[in-house]
Amino acid sequence: MEDFFNYEDLYKEYEVVIIGAGPAGLTAGIYAGRDNIRTLIVEKNFPGGQTAITDYIENYPGFPDGIRGSELADLMLKQALKFNVQIKYGICKRVEVENNYKYIFLENNIKIKTKALIIASGASPKHLGIPGENNFIGRGVSFCATCDGAFYKNKAVAVIGGGDSALQEGIYLTRFASKVYVIHRRNSLRASKGLQDKALNNPKLEFLWNSEVKKINGETKVESLTLFDKNKKVEYNLKIDGVFIYIGWIAETEPYRDLLTVDEFGFIEADENTKTNIDGIYVAGDIRSKVFRQIVTAIADGASAAKMAEHYIDDFLLKEVEK
DSSP states (O other): OTTTTOOTTOOSEEEEEEEOOSHHHHHHHHHHHHTTOOEEEEESSOTTHHHHTOSOBSOSTTOTTOBOHHHHHHHHHHHHHHTTOEEEEOOEEEEEEETTEEEEEETTTEEEEEEEEEEOOOEEEOOOOOTTTGGGBTTTEESOHHHHGGGGTTOEEEEEOOSHHHHHHHHHHTTTOSEEEEEOSSSSOOSOHHHHHHHHTOTTEEEETTEEEEEEEESSSEEEEEEEETTTTEEEEEEOSEEEEOSOEEEOOGGGTTTSOBOTTSOBOOOTTOBOSSTTEEEOGGGBSOSOOOHHHHHHHHHHHHHHHHHHHHHHHHHHHHO
16 A cells, blocks of 8 residues: 555545444445545554454454454455445544534544544453463464364363453353353453353353463463462463463543543444434444444444445535525
């Protein structure tokens, strides 16, 4: 992408601007571009989002043998570019609305005007912040059991966390793993009572209470965890093949919180058609307040947001003519 950092061909006004070039943003771009809508996607890291750094994806429809995350992200990117979608590097600092136009303020004093805005800037899983964690992402450290669980058939894995997500994913992992350790820093769970009962009665799940993960160990892949038992005041190593971390998500919503309605966790609220509390602003993908965060749900959001934006733009132009 030779023009990713080139702003010379950047228009001052677009019909739709999309913040984020993950699966949701790229899908929205594909739909909008195909409908000949002047479209800009602004991405602060690199196109593809978390999909681009996922080692292998086996549950995306149409690829019975699976596909590497980087390859899938590249195919989505090429498809968006095919429909003349502009994709530029940029960090959104804030959004303002005036006379129904949306103004996106990027760093480097770049200001962009648009009729419709789709926010698809995603969310990132919280990290433990311990030695070895970043080194083994994609090589034993995962944040998605649905994505990576099948790689651990007849192996031992650990789940970090005590909420609904940790238990749900832990139970899911028992379909593949021979043993699933649930490591929780407290002596009680935060998950719902029904989910707790289901997990505690699963013979493949073993709970390690009052335990903190201090280090993730291995040579070329995860081999063990260093744990601290807070009751016994001792450290020890637990041999495992993979670790799944569920301690929460960080919503990338800081530039929009004064403008849009967010839930208690900071994710943007929207209806099933991705419409927010501001006309002409839509939200798609992991940044949207919802239960499931998967590639397929992100692209569904992206398609819906683009079609909603198209209808909004048509109405916008009609009102301009009637003035």
